[in-house]
Amino acid sequence: MPLHVPPAPAPALRSVLAALGSPTAVREARTPSLRKAQGPVTPELPLPVHVLNQEGTPRTRLTGWRFLLRGEGRMVAAADTVLTADGWTFAHFFEGPYVTATERALRQAESLQSACQPRLLSVPELYMLTLWLHSDTTSDGTEGRLEPTDLLVPLAPAPPGIAAHRPHLAAELLPVLTHRLAPAPLLGHAV
Incomplete structure (x- = not known):
């Protein structure tokens, strides 16, 4: 199946290229594989990063773009960008x-x-990241609600009890996540 990877905003890509071109940014990065890479490192596969908001109906919110970084014929690291008041800017390598x-x-x-x-969907409260396979291939990646028929592929390491790299329909996985995110009932005794 062809993946329809949306183009990242040009300023986001430029900020990653500038960071890769900065010896200081690369040297100070806490990414040994990036510092040790021989030859050029190129950003590939820009993925919009959304966060799952569980207040009421599950919604998503775009928080950044992630670029996988290829060097020496393999992925060596990733670079995240975030939207600031001044536009898209490089955040960090990892x-x-x-x-x-x-x-x-x-x-x-x-x-x-x-x-x-393809998109990334983060569930910070569960320390969980999933590959979100959104059914609307014409979207720019910044908008779009999580459709019941979209697929979510939990990335490893996944939370206990959720199989990593097993595709789930959003309609099946969201109730599990909602249950885990629900506050625990207070147990107490009447005095």
């Missing part, structure tokens, strides 16, 4: 399990039958 998990989930998504737009 590496770790979510970089390889994102790449794996994207390869997995390419084998699915229907076209979709």
Whole structure:
């Protein structure tokens, strides 16, 4: 299946390219694989990053764009950008399990039958990140509600009891997340 990756805002891409071109930004990054990379490192696969808001009906909010960084023929790190009052700006470089998990989930998504737009969906309260395969391939990636038929692929490491790299319909996974995010009932004794 072809993935319809939305183009990132030009200022977001420029901010990542400027950071990659800055010896100070790369040297001070806490990403050993980025500092050790031989040859050029290029940003690829821009993915809009949305956060799940669980107040009432589950909604999403765009919080940034993530670029996977390729060097030496493999993904070596990622770069995040955020929207500020001055526009899109570079936030930070990072590496770790979510970089390889994102790449794996994207390869997995390419084998699915229907076209979709890849995004990232963060659930900060659960320390969870998913690849969100949105059914509207014409969207610019900044808007769009989570449709019941959209697929969510939890990235490793996933919270206990949620299988990483297993695609779930949003209609099936959202109730599980909502239940986990619900405040626990207060237990007490009447005096």
